[in-house]
Amino acid sequence: MIRFVGLGLSLEQLAIGAIFRLLKCRKVYIDIYTNLWFPSVEELARILKEHGIDVVMACREDLEGYGISKIVKEASESDVCIATAGDPMIATTHIAIAVEAARNGVELEIFPSTSILNTAISLSCLQMYRFGKTVTVVRPKNGVVYEYPIHVIKINRSLGLHTLILLEIDIEKDYFMTPKDAINILLDTQRLLGERVLGEDDIVVILKALGSPKGEIKVRTIKEVLKEYFDKTVYTLIIPAKNLHPVEEDCLKIIEKLKIHHTMDMDIFKNIVKFMAI
Amino acid sequence: MIRFVGLGLSLEQLAIGAIFRLLKCRKVYIDIYTNLWFPSVEELARILKEHGIDVVMACREDLEGYGISKIVKEASESDVCIATAGDPMIATTHIAIAVEAARNGVELEIFPSTSILNTAISLSCLQMYRFGKTVTVVRPKNGVVYEYPIHVIKINRSLGLHTLILLEIDIEKDYFMTPKDAINILLDTQRLLGERVLGEDDIVVILKALGSPKGEIKVRTIKEVLKEYFDKTVYTLIIPAKNLHPVEEDCLKIIEKLKIHHTMDMDIFKNIVKFMAI
Numbered sequence: 001m002i003r004f005v006g007l008g009l010s011l012e013q014l015a016i017g018a019i020f021r022l023l024k025c026r027k028v029y030i031d032i033y034t035n036l037w038f039p040s041v042e043e044l045a046r047i048l049k050e051h052g053i054d055v056v057m058a059c060r061e062d063l064e065g066y067g068i069s070k071i072v073k074e075a076s077e078s079d080v081c082i083a084t085a086g087d088p089m090i091a092t093t094h095i096a097i098a099v100e101a102a103r104n105g106v107e108l109e110i111f112p113s114t115s116i117l118n119t120a121i122s123l124s125c126l127q128m129y130r131f132g133k134t135v136t137v138v139r140p141k142n143g144v145v146y147e148y149p150i151h152v153i154k155i156n157r158s159l160g161l162h163t164l165i166l167l168e169i170d171i172e173k174d175y176f177m178t179p180k181d182a183i184n185i186l187l188d189t190q191r192l193l194g195e196r197v198l199g200e201d202d203i204v205v206i207l208k209a210l211g212s213p214k215g216e217i218k219v220r221t222i223k224e225v226l227k228e229y230f231d232k233t234v235y236t237l238i239i240p241a242k243n244l245h246p247v248e249e250d251c252l253k254i255i256e257k258l259k260i261h262h263t264m265d266m267d268i269f270k271n272i273v274k275f276m277a278i
Numbered sequence: 279m280i281r282f283v284g285l286g287l288s289l290e291q292l293a294i295g296a297i298f299r300l301l302k303c304r305k306v307y308i309d310i311y312t313n314l315w316f317p318s319v320e321e322l323a324r325i326l327k328e329h330g331i332d333v334v335m336a337c338r339e340d341l342e343g344y345g346i347s348k349i350v351k352e353a354s355e356s357d358v359c360i361a362t363a364g365d366p367m368i369a370t371t372h373i374a375i376a377v378e379a380a381r382n383g384v385e386l387e388i389f390p391s392t393s394i395l396n397t398a399i400s401l402s403c404l405q406m407y408r409f410g411k412t413v414t415v416v417r418p419k420n421g422v423v424y425e426y427p428i429h430v431i432k433i434n435r436s437l438g439l440h441t442l443i444l445l446e447i448d449i450e451k452d453y454f455m456t457p458k459d460a461i462n463i464l465l466d467t468q469r470l471l472g473e474r475v476l477g478e479d480d481i482v483v484i485l486k487a488l489g490s491p492k493g494e495i496k497v498r499t500i501k502e503v504l505k506e507y508f509d510k511t512v513y514t515l516i517i518p519a520k521n522l523h524p525v526e527e528d529c530l531k532i533i534e535k536l537k538i539h540h541t542m543d544m545d546i547f548k549n550i551v552k553f554m555a556i
Contacts, residue, residue, distance in 0.1 A: 001537075006400070008392075012295025015286060015392070016550060017539055019294075089400040095525055098403065102532035109537040112400035114286075114293070114392045122284070122367040122390035125376065133410055133439060159433065161411060247373055254380035259279075259387040261295055268554070272294060275553055276546070 002075040002101050004088035006113025010038040010211030012264050013114045018083075019269075019276055021111055022048060025081035027074060029058040031094075033171050035116075036234050037085035038212035043266050044083075047273055058082075059172060064093060068100050075106045087115035116210070120164055120236045123217055123260060124205050125251040130241060132156035136166040137182045150189045153239055154197045165237040178230035179206050179237055183222055198222055198239070203252070205238040215260045219252050280353040280379050282366035284391025288316040288489030290542050291392045296361075297554055299389055300326060303359035305352060307336040309372075311449050313394075314512050315363035316490035321544050322361075325551055336360075337450060342371060346378050353384045365393035394488070398442055398514045401495055401538060402483050403529040408519060410439035415460045416446040428467045431517055432475045443515040456508035457484050457515055461500055476500055476517070481530070483516040493538045497530050 005021050008014050022028055028048055030041050037044070045055045061067055063082065074080050088094055089110060101108050121128050135152040149165065156163045167177035183204070190197050200223040208216040214233060244252070283299050286292050300306055306326055308319050315322070323333045339345055341360065352358050366372055367388060379386050399406050413430040427443065434441045445455035461482070468475050478501040486494040492511060522530070 006392075008293060010295075012298070012389075013293045013391075014295075015291045015293050016297075016547065017288075017290025017292075017542060020290070020542065020546075087396050087400045089403055090396055090406045095403050095529055099525065099528040099532060102535060107537060108532070108535065109539070110401055110403075111290075111539055112392060112397040113291075114284075114390060115396050115400075117399070117406060118365050118368055118393050118396045119390040121395070122365045122393075123388055125367055125373050125388075128368045128395060129412055129414075131411065133437070134407055136407075155437065159411070247377065250377040251373055254377060254386070257380060257386065259385060261387070261389055264295060264298065268298075269294065271553065272550060275549065 001079050001107040001109065002071070002097065003079065003081045003109045003111065004094060004098065005081050005083045005111045006087040006115070007037055007083055007085050008114040008211070009086055009116065009119055011266065011269055012261050013211060015113060018111055018113060019273060022081055022083060023051060023273065023276055024079055025053065026078045027054040027056065028081040028083055029056045029062060029071065031063060031082065031084040032057050033060050035085035036171065039266060047270050051273065063097065068097050071097060072101050072104050072106055075101060076104060087113050090115040090117055116166065116236055117164065119210050120207050120238060123207060123210065123255070123258065124238050125255055126162050126238065126240060126248050127245060130160070130162050131164055132159060132161035134164045134166065136168060137177065137185055138168040139177070139185070145189055145192065147189055147193060150186055150193065150195060150197055154195065157197060157242060160241045160243060162241050163239045165239060167235050167237065169234055176232050176234055179204065179225050179235050180228065180230055182237060183225045203240055205240065205252070207236040209233040210260065213262045215262070217255050217258060217260065219256060279357050279385040279387065280349070280375065281357065281359045281387045281389065282372060282376065283359050283361045283389045284365040284393070285315055285361055285363050286392040286489070287364055287394065287397055289544065289547055290539050291489060293391060296389055296391060297551060300359055300361060301329060301551065301554055302357055303331065304356045305332040305334065306359040306361055307334045307340060307349065309341060309360065309362040310335050311338050313363035314449065317544060325548050329551065341375065346375050349375060350379050350382050350384055353379060354382060365391050368393040368395055394444065394514055395442065397488050398485050398516060401485060401488065401533070401536065402516050403533055404440050404516065404518060404526050405523060408438070408440050409442055410434035410437060412442045412444065414444040414446060415455065415463055417455070417463070423467055423470065425467055425471060428464055428471065428473060428475055432473065435475060435520060438519045438521060440519050441517045443517060445513050445515065447512055454510050454512055457482065457503050457513050458506065458508055460515060461503045481518055483518065483530070485514040487511040488538065491540045493540070495533050495536060495538065497534060
């Protein structure tokens with residue numbers, strides 16, 4: 001059996017059902033390349049190992065391409081978990097493993113968890129019903145600018161919708177796109193295309209390192225984003241619709257004051273695991 | 279301080295940070311009217327009460343309208359939690375409390391949790407990037423048919439996007455819209471409007487009572503939905519885009535076989551709480 005287990009964005013967001021499943025697996029692959037998890041996947045791995053679980057810190061080649069058939073074979077013999085920060089099926093590529101497993105008659109389970117999708121929407125306090133398609137901003141590759149994000153924002157804005165924007169991260173290469181990089185890429189693209197989707201006074205909601213002690217929410221204009229300094233960590237942006245609902249307007253005025261959660265002590269987790277493993 | 283605490287959809291989805299917060303509050307309002315939580319909010323309340331917490335099973339009037347100023351006053355004196363099935367800010371109206379609290383200088387915390395939004399997308403294994411705006415189907419009220427959902431599906435389909443559809447529930451009146459009711463309402467609306475957004479061979483993904491032992495995923499044509507019998511519980515639908523990505527096609531063939539999680543024993547929770555409360 002393969003169990004896809006979402007870890008949420010942090011220890012605090014870890015669900016008791018997720019812990020339960022991790023402890024049931026003989027082997028746990030922890031995806032270490034699609035997202036960060038706070039305080040750290042290494043500490044999580046250490047605690048699972050103490051309970052006799054075979055833990056693999058899985059990089060891209062372990063969970064994609066040739067790696068897939070190896071895992072499917074292992075899962076046909078005993079329970080294998082694939083643990084991912086956030087949700088195992090949202091903004092990751094693990095669906096290919098699920099399809100291959102099903103083709104081979106291996107039993108499958110998906111345990112969904114809090115992901116950046118619902119966490120960002122929830123903490124922005126903008127109305128969930130007013131979000132359009134989500135998009136990721138990536139760096140130009142070999143001189144080719146990926147025009148798609150600005151099109152998505154344009155369509156969403158024309159429909160009066162907010163846009164959730166994920167920023168490229170490449171954990172294996174230690175690259176984290178900052179809000180400033182992302183906005184510059186979007187502004188460059190719209191210049192190239194002769195569009196004017198974003199203006200310098202438009203508002204951006206910046207969600208920084210959600211689930212970590214560095215977690216922060218800021219509301220800035222595009223002009224301000226371009227002048228600000230940003231730490232190296234994971235960011236998510238929301239470009240709200242041009243017209244906000246009065247409740248949303250009130251909300252954007254208060255969200256910077258929100259207390260957002262900080263990392264719990266790993267010892268608490270260690271003890272819960274000890275208890276659940278009995 | 280007011281802490282908005284998401285409970286996820288079930289005990290298994292309950293995050294350890296959520297338990298931690300509930301135990302810190304002197305008074306916990308459990309929202310019992312916006313969504314179901316499995317196995318039951320009553321059992322959750324009972325366990326919290328055993329730990330000396332003042333628990334209110336909150337209906338609409340406790341958390342809306344006049345109820346808001348009462349809570350804000352209480353929260354200015356001690357820690358108050360508002361616990362909601364799913365996420366506290368997604369598809370609920372608790373934002374009004376947050377805004378009022380901030381106006382009165384009361385400290386605020388939002389603890390996001392797994393909601394139907396990410397759970398349904400994750401379990402459908404359709405690509406998160408291909409979801410457009412979400413919509414809720416409600417019954418015609420006083421003879422007035424709410425046309426909006428069919429417009430949303432039409433726009434999403436014209437953009438090649440999937441639509442997540444929430445169905446009206448009214449827990450206080452014990453009303454749960456079934457997939458058949460919802461499809462009939464959508465078909466009636468498109469007939470009235472002279473539209474043809476949905477055809478009888480179009481596919482619908484039906485997500486039933488996610489997080490409960492009755493949890494189930496089915497892929498049906500609209501024609502089949504109209505002939506099927508549905509239990510009384512909470513359902514969510516996805517109307518996929520007309521054109522699917524090959525991975526999505528493969529996925530829709532296997533998702534009915536997915537093992538989706540069943541309710542854990544409440545005793546495990548009881549013991550975790552006992553441990554965390556020490």
